[in-house]
Amino acid sequence: MKDEHPKIKFGKTGVLIINLGTPDSTKWLDIRRYLKEFLSDRRVIEVNPILWQLILNLVILNLRPSKTAKAYKEIWMKDINMSPLMYYTQRQAEKVSNSISEEDILIDFAMRYGNPSIKSKIKKLHDNGCERLIILPLYPQYAAATTATVCDEVYRTLMSMRWQPSLKIIPHYESDPLYIDALVNSINSKIEKINWKPDLILASYHGIPKKYFDKGDPYHCYCHKTTRLISEKFKDIEIKTTFQSRFGPEEWLQPYTDKTLESLPKEGVKNVLAICPGFSSDCVETLEEILIQGKESFIEAGGENFDMVSCLNDNDDHIKLLNNLIKRNI
Numbered sequence: 001m002k003d004e005h006p007k008i009k010f011g012k013t014g015v016l017i018i019n020l021g022t023p024d025s026t027k028w029l030d031i032r033r034y035l036k037e038f039l040s041d042r043r044v045i046e047v048n049p050i051l052w053q054l055i056l057n058l059v060i061l062n063l064r065p066s067k068t069a070k071a072y073k074e075i076w077m078k079d080i081n082m083s084p085l086m087y088y089t090q091r092q093a094e095k096v097s098n099s100i101s102e103e104d105i106l107i108d109f110a111m112r113y114g115n116p117s118i119k120s121k122i123k124k125l126h127d128n129g130c131e132r133l134i135i136l137p138l139y140p141q142y143a144a145a146t147t148a149t150v151c152d153e154v155y156r157t158l159m160s161m162r163w164q165p166s167l168k169i170i171p172h173y174e175s176d177p178l179y180i181d182a183l184v185n186s187i188n189s190k191i192e193k194i195n196w197k198p199d200l201i202l203a204s205y206h207g208i209p210k211k212y213f214d215k216g217d218p219y220h221c222y223c224h225k226t227t228r229l230i231s232e233k234f235k236d237i238e239i240k241t242t243f244q245s246r247f248g249p250e251e252w253l254q255p256y257t258d259k260t261l262e263s264l265p266k267e268g269v270k271n272v273l274a275i276c277p278g279f280s281s282d283c284v285e286t287l288e289e290i291l292i293q294g295k296e297s298f299i300e301a302g303g304e305n306f307d308m309v310s311c312l313n314d315n316d317d318h319i320k321l322l323n324n325l326i327k328r329n330i
Contacts, residue, residue, distance in 0.1 A: 008129075009127070009128055009129030010129050010131055011104060011129055011131065012104050012105070012106055012128065012129040012130045012131065012132075013104060013105050013106070013130060013131075013132040013133075013134065013330060014105075014106045014108065014122075014125030014126070014128070014130030014132070014133050014134070014165065015096075015105060015106065015107045015108070015133075015134045015136065015326055015330075016108055016109065016110055016118070016121055016122065016125065016133065016134070016135050016136070017089065017092060017093050017096070017107070017108070017109040017110075017136045017138060017322070018109070018110050018111070018112060018118060018135060018136065018137050018138060018150050019085060019089045019109070019110075019111055019112070019138045019280065019281060020085070020111065020112055020113065020138075020146070020283075021034065021037075021038065021085075021111035021112050021113030021114040022034070022083040022085045022086045022111065022114055022283070023072060023083070023114060024114065024115060025081070026069050026072045026073045026076050027069070028065050028066065028069055031065040031068050031069045031072065032061055032065040033114075034113060034114050035060070035061060035064060035065060035068060036056070036057075036061055037113045037114065038113045039056055039060065039061075040053070040056065041113075041145075041149055043144050043145050043148055043149040043152065044145045044149065046209075046211075046212065068284075071284050071288045071289070072284055072288075074287070074288045074292060075282075075283075075284055075287040075288050075292075083283070083284070084281065084282045084283055084287060085281045085282070085283040085284075086111075088280075088281035088282065088311075088313045088314055089109050089111075089138070089280075089281055090109060091313070091314035092109065092138075092280075092281070092313075092314050092318070092319065092322060093107055093108060093109035095314055095319045096319060096322050096323055096326065099319060099323050100323060100326065100327070105330065106125055106128060106130060107326075108121050108124065108125060109121070110122075112149060112150050112153060118150070118153045118154060118157060119153070119156075119157045122154070122157050122158075123157075125165075126161065126163075126165060130165055131165050131166065132165055132166045132168075133165040133166065133167050133168070134168045134169075134170065134326065134329055134330065135150065135151075135154055135167070135168070135169045135170065136170045136322065136325060136326060137150040137151075137169070137170070138280035138281070139172065139278070139280070140172060140173050140174045140176075140179060140222075140226065140277065140278060140280070141172055141174045141205065141219055141222035141223050141226060141278050142171070142172035142174075142218060142219060142222060143208055143212075143217055143218075143219035144212065144217050144219075145208060145212070147172060151169055154167070154169070168329055170325050170326070170329050172222060173321075173325060174222040174223075174225055174226045175225055175226065175229055176321065176324075176325070178317070178320060178321040178324055179226075179321050180226070180229045180230060180233060181233070181317065182312055182315075182317035182318055182320075182321055183226075183230050183275070183277055183312070184230055184233045184234050185317055186275070186309050186310065186312060186315070186317070187201065187230075187234055187273075187275060187309055188234070190273065190307070190309045190310075191273070194273075194305075194307055196271055196304075196305045197237075197271065198237050198271050198272060198273035198305075199237075199268075199269045199270060199271045199272065200237065200238055200239075200240060200264065200269050200271075200272050200273075201234075201237050201238070201239045201240070201272075201273050201274070201275060202239075202240055202242055202257065202260065202261070202272055202273070202274045202275070203223075203226075203227045203230070203239050203240065203241050203242070203274075203275050203276075203277055204242050204243070204244045204257040204274055204275070204276050204290060204294075205223040205241065205242075205243055205244070205276070205277065205278040206243070206244060206245050206278055206279070206285060207243035207244055207245055207246050207252040207253045207256070208220075208243075208252065208253055209248075209250055209251070209252050209253075210250070210251045210252055210253060210254075211250070211251075213253060219253075220253055223241060223243075223277075223278065224241055226277050226278075227239055227240075227241045227277070230277070237273075240255075240260070241255075242255050242256065242257040242260045243255070243256060243257060244256070244257035244258065244276075244285065244289060244290065245285050245289060257290070257294065258293075258294065258297060261294050261297050261298040261301070261303075262297055262298070262301045263301070264298065264301070264303065265298065265301045265302030265303045266301070266302065269303075270302070270303055270304040270305070271303070271304055271305040271306075272298060272303060272305070272306050273306075273307055273308070273309065274290050274291075274294065274306070274307070274308040274309065275308070275309040276290060276308070276309075276311060279311045280311060280312060280313075280318070281311050281312075281313055282310060282311045282313060283311075286308065286311055290308055291307075291308045294306070294308075295307075295308075
């Protein structure tokens with residue numbers, strides 16, 4: 001009897017590296033579409049969903065896209081028509097794939113919001129015979145609004161699949177020795193290139209509303225842990241933890257990065273080097289908010305020198321770290 005069973009690929013392991021996301025372009029509609037998906041996530045905005053959808057659709061999505069588009073235009077990689085976050089996440093996946101180079105392991109990347117979506121990339125890996133799935137959220141410090149929402153979307157995708165792959169999610173890595181070493185090396189490399197000595201290194205992490213911390217989110221503690229571990233290996237200059245990118249009127253984790261930069265010159269701190277350890281790739285929050293806006297406000301307040309250490313992006317230390325995290329979990 002002729003075998004009529006459909007041909008199915010099998011036997012492979014898929015690794016999906018996942019970052020936050022980015023608009024497809026700097027056009028108003030693309031920015032609006034991205035913001036709508038991002039700000040509709042109930043792990044990101046924990047308020048009454050009915051009230052929030054009214055505010056989001058009637059006010060925020062009519063006003064904020066123009067401001068956000070302006071920020072993206074400042075840092076957009078026009079020669080390749082791509083945001084830095086998209087470029088570096090793609091490069092990370094390519095370099096990790098080249099470094100592992102095993103035929104039964106497929107490496108790809110996705111974005112939690114925007115394109116390429118988690119759902120589309122899991123389907124692609126599954127169609128290519130991946131019976132095992134390993135997820136690497138590119139958030140060193142766990143937070144419900146980052147790592148957990150990646151997990152939510154992965155689970156939602158698997159719920160719609162008849163033949164689910166086995167699943168493993170790589171946890172937060174805020175204290176991994178390779179991660180800390182990579183950050184310390186990036187600081188040393190930057191200091192060698194500038195012709196002035198920082199009075200202070202500002203470690204700026206993305207903030208979360210304080211009420212999330214009060215409800216038990218461990219993110220605040222993980223950020224301080226990362227800064228402490230960097231300081232133990234880099235003792236030449238004081239490192240101070242601050243939090244950026246607050247949104248809305250409620251209280252967020254403090255001290256705020258922008259307010260700190262405005263006050264430091266009055267305290268005699270005239271030369272500041274910033275680093276953003278919580279971001280795996282340079283993006284609008286690092287390049288526009290810190291390197292452009294942050295520098296401007298610091299200099300206007302009386303500061304003399306300001307620069308920023310690039311995120312780990314696709315440098316060799318970062319690829320070594322990602323490679324190690326993946327191999328430990330295969």
